[in-house]
Amino acid sequence: MLQKKPNRAVERTKGWIFGALMSLLDEKPYSKISISDIIEKAGVARTSFYRNYASKDDVFMQYLDTLFSGVIRKMKESCRQTPVETLTIPFSVLIEHYKIIEKLLQNDLEYLLLSFADNYEVILLNIYQDTLPQEENLIFQYSIKYQAGGIIRLITHWLKNNMPLSPEQMGSIVADFVNPFKAQNRSITDLLVQIKN
Numbered sequence: 001m002l003q004k005k006p007n008r009a010v011e012r013t014k015g016w017i018f019g020a021l022m023s024l025l026d027e028k029p030y031s032k033i034s035i036s037d038i039i040e041k042a043g044v045a046r047t048s049f050y051r052n053y054a055s056k057d058d059v060f061m062q063y064l065d066t067l068f069s070g071v072i073r074k075m076k077e078s079c080r081q082t083p084v085e086t087l088t089i090p091f092s093v094l095i096e097h098y099k100i101i102e103k104l105l106q107n108d109l110e111y112l113l114l115s116f117a118d119n120y121e122v123i124l125l126n127i128y129q130d131t132l133p134q135e136e137n138l139i140f141q142y143s144i145k146y147q148a149g150g151i152i153r154l155i156t157h158w159l160k161n162n163m164p165l166s167p168e169q170m171g172s173i174v175a176d177f178v179n180p181f182k183a184q185n186r187s188i189t190d191l192l193v194q195i196k197n
Contacts, residue, residue: 014052014062016042021059022100030056030107057112060104064116067097076193083182087189088171094159095167101159110156117152121145124191143181147188150177 020041024033035056039049053059071090078086094101124144132140151174158170181187
């Protein structure tokens with residue numbers, strides 16, 4: 001979620017591990033790749049792997065976290081743009097990272113995207129839960145879950161179908177979908193850019 005100051009040796013090791021996993025995905029399905037395969041390909045010790053990751057899923061989860069943190073940062077920087085321009089950013093970034101995301105989807109790892117969305121839902125809910133009365137808090141929770149689930153499913157469908165619409169068109173679609181939530185101050189996109197790094 002929130003990024004710590006990078007340690008160059010740790011980042012280098014993570015890069016080797018991530019690169020090894022990507023390379024192995026060109027050779028065989030994710031389900032057939034073991035931690036031993038990854039560390040052998042990366043040329044790192046098992047302890048180095050487990051010092052940085054809890055599992056091979058965690059390799060992708062940390063990648064998604066870094067990717068999504070960058071998206072939020074870019075969205076914050078674009079706060080003077082129109083909502084459509086701001087909501088175009090995630091789709092533009094995903095195009096830049098499509099080859100990696102494609103491997104994730106080709107290996108039926110869509111659950112990692114959903115799990116990742118769950119992590120950000122928890123952050124948002126924790127930030128706002130104490131500021132709302134109980135009934136409003138429940139409505140807020142449902143609103144966040146509804147939007148997050150819908151946006152992740154929309155992104156996944158767009159990616160799986162070779163991105164038939166431009167990032168700008170997708171930004172416009174999402175802006176239309178979240179517009180009713182903006183009026184209630186419950187737009188997930190507006191709330192995400194309020195997360196402090």
